[in-house]
Amino acid sequence: MRLGSEAPGPGAVRHPVFARYYARVSVGADARLGFAGVRGRLLAGLSGRVIEVGAGNGLNFGRYPATVAQVVAVEPEPLLGRLARESARRAPVPVDVVPGAAEALPVESGAFDAVVLSLVLCSVRDVARALEEARRVLRPGGQVRFFEHGRGGGPAMRLTQRALDRTVWPALAGGCH
Ligand SMILES: C[S@@+](CC[C@H](N)C(=O)[O-])C[C@H]1O[C@@H](n2cnc3c(N)ncnc32)[C@H](O)[C@@H]1O
DSSP, X not given: OOTTOOSOOTTOOOOHHHHHHHHHHHHHHHHHSSHHHHHHXXXXXXXXXXEEESOTTOTTGXXXXXXXXXXXXXXXXXXXXXXXXXXXXXXXXOEEEEOOBTTBXXXXXXXXXXXXXXXXXXXXXXXXXXXXXXXHHEEEEEEEEEEOOOOOSSHHHHHHHHHXXXXXXXXXXXXXX
């Protein structure tokens, strides 16, 4: 395990403009869009060792229950990784932020009680590989907790989403689909 390393690894993701934008708007969005409550429900009841994949600027860190012994937070974007390290210092449980990608988690197999994915699978290039990795690193009986977004409800929304997805959206939103 490469815990403690801050150098961007081979899976580094570089979205400097999006990273600055996300760092600025995400805190307000948590309150405005009700994400804060969802994050609380996402993490409630977790215990033991947790790996959070694509941790961003660390908005979940303050919400881990005291029953969690350690969070390994994997973040491939350098600016968001730095912000996550700052957030980790204020967290109520030990959080180690490491570079790495969902498709090749830099940790050993079967070592975690839970995998947390929050607003990240939309941006991952190879979702099937990322889910295989989540399974690999979980102990038998471990949990995957996820908070993700997807296709909208009505035909007009779906059409709009498809058009944006094929044009500007991924470039503007850090690879989000
Ligand atoms: C919308 S942000 C969400 C951040 C955080 N999880 C949250 O809930 O606020 C998407 C995150 O996924 C990360 N990401 C993008 N591609 C990734 C990959 N292949 N593996 C892991 N994380 C990735 C981005 O760097 C960014 O931190």
